[in-house]
Amino acid sequence: MVVWDEEGFQGRRHEFTAECPSVLELGFETVRSLKVLSGAWVGFEHAGFQGQQYVLERGDYPGWDAWGGNTAYPAERLTSFRPVACANHRDSRLTIFEQENFLGRKGELNDDYPSLQAMGWDGTEVGSFHVQSGAWVCSQFPGYRGFQYILESDHHSGDYKHFREWGSHAHTFQVQSVRRIQQ
Amino acid sequence: MVVWDEEGFQGRRHEFTAECPSVLELGFETVRSLKVLSGAWVGFEHAGFQGQQYVLERGDYPGWDAWGGNTAYPAERLTSFRPVACANHRDSRLTIFEQENFLGRKGELNDDYPSLQAMGWDGTEVGSFHVQSGAWVCSQFPGYRGFQYILESDHHSGDYKHFREWGSHAHTFQVQSVRRIQQ
Numbered sequence: 001m002v003v004w005d006e007e008g009f010q011g012r013r014h015e016f017t018a019e020c021p022s023v024l025e026l027g028f029e030t031v032r033s034l035k036v037l038s039g040a041w042v043g044f045e046h047a048g049f050q051g052q053q054y055v056l057e058r059g060d061y062p063g064w065d066a067w068g069g070n071t072a073y074p075a076e077r078l079t080s081f082r083p084v085a086c087a088n089h090r091d092s093r094l095t096i097f098e099q100e101n102f103l104g105r106k107g108e109l110n111d112d113y114p115s116l117q118a119m120g121w122d123g124t125e126v127g128s129f130h131v132q133s134g135a136w137v138c139s140q141f142p143g144y145r146g147f148q149y150i151l152e153s154d155h156h157s158g159d160y161k162h163f164r165e166w167g168s169h170a171h172t173f174q175v176q177s178v179r180r181i182q183q
Numbered sequence: 184m185v186v187w188d189e190e191g192f193q194g195r196r197h198e199f200t201a202e203c204p205s206v207l208e209l210g211f212e213t214v215r216s217l218k219v220l221s222g223a224w225v226g227f228e229h230a231g232f233q234g235q236q237y238v239l240e241r242g243d244y245p246g247w248d249a250w251g252g253n254t255a256y257p258a259e260r261l262t263s264f265r266p267v268a269c270a271n272h273r274d275s276r277l278t279i280f281e282q283e284n285f286l287g288r289k290g291e292l293n294d295d296y297p298s299l300q301a302m303g304w305d306g307t308e309v310g311s312f313h314v315q316s317g318a319w320v321c322s323q324f325p326g327y328r329g330f331q332y333i334l335e336s337d338h339h340s341g342d343y344k345h346f347r348e349w350g351s352h353a354h355t356f357q358v359q360s361v362r363r364i365q366q
Contacts (some may be wrong), residue, residue: 058300060324124242146249
C-alpha cells in the first residue's frame with residue numbers, strides 16, 4: 001500500500017509491504033490519503049495498532065471520508081498499518097456466540113451478512129467470536145456501518161471472547177453486520 | 184418498518200408496510216430512529232424519494248449515525264421511504280460498464296464485492312449499470328463506504344445509463360464497491 005501526507009495523493013509518499021507501527025517514525029505527521037495496491041490491510045487511528053480500526057481493501061482512498069466515512073465519529077488520521085492475514089477467502093468460517101466466553105446460542109457463518117437479523121440472529125449483539133478460518137470484519141450497524149472490528153484466524157488464535165479483545169476502542173457488544181475481508 | 188421522531192426509539196412512532204413519500208404528512212418533523220422488521224427499504228434525505236439514499240436492511244438504527252454513518256456528509260434526517268424490490272437475492276445478476284450508455288469494457292457480478300479492483304476491475308469508476316435481476320447497492324469507496332446508490336431490476340427497467348439515473352445527489356461515476364441487498 002502507498003500513503004501520502006496530503007489529501008488526493010499529494011505531498012510526501014511512502015510505500016509499505018509490511019506492517020508499520022507508526023508513520024510518525026517516517027517523518028509523517030499523519031496520513032491523509034492512500035491506495036491499496038494488493039492484499040488487504042488494517043489502518044489504525046493511533047500508533048501501535050491502537051484506537052479505531054479500518055479495513056482497507058484494494059482501491060483508492062483520496063481522503064479521510066473514504067475510510068472513516070463508515071462511522072459517525074471517524075478518525076481523520078491514520079497512524080499505524082498492518083496487513084490482514086486472510087489466506088482463505090472462499091473457505092472463511094466464523095462462529096458467533098450470544099454471550100461472552102463462547103456461551104449461549106451460536107451461529108455459523110461462511111458468507112457476507114449485511115444484516116445478522118435477516119439471517120435469523122436474534123437481537124443486535126454478539127457476545128463472542130471464534131474464527132475458524134479467514135479474516136472477517138464486523139460492524140456495529142446493519143449494512144457494514146458504524147464502528148468496525150477486524151477478526152482473524154491467524155491473530156489472537158481466532159478467539160475473541162469479550163469485546164475488549166476485538167478492539168481497544170470497543171465499548172459495546174453491538175454487532176449487526178459481518179463480512180469476509182476480500183484479499 | 185417502524186420509525187420514531189426521537190433517537191433511541193423514543194417519541195412519536197409510526198409503522199409502514201408500503202412506501203411513504205413524506206413523513207411530514209404524518210405530522211413528523213423528521214425521523215431520528217428506526218427499526219426494519221422485515222424486507223429491505225431505502226430511506227431518502229428529502230420528501231418524494233430525493234436526496235441521499237440509504238439502504239436499510241433488517242435491524243435496529245438507534246440514531247442517524249446508524250444509517251448515515253457510511254458517509255462523511257450524512258443526512259441527519261430521513262424524510263421518505265420505500266421498500267426495495269428484491270425478489271431474487273440468490274440469483275442476483277448485475278453488469279457494470281466502463282462508460283456511460285452501456286459502452287466500453289464490462290464486468291458481470293453475481294456476488295458481493297467490497298473492492299471492485301480486487302475482482303479485477305480497472306479504475307475507480309463505473310460508467311453505467313444494467314441490473315438483470317435482484318437489487319444492489321453500489322458505493323463510492325471500497326468497503327461499502329461513502330455515498331451509496333440503490334439499483335433494482337424492477338425499477339428503472341434495471342437500466343442506469345448515467346450517474347444522473349442512479350441518484351439525484353450523485354455527481355460522480357466513482358464506484359468502488361457493490362453488493363446485493365439482503366431481503
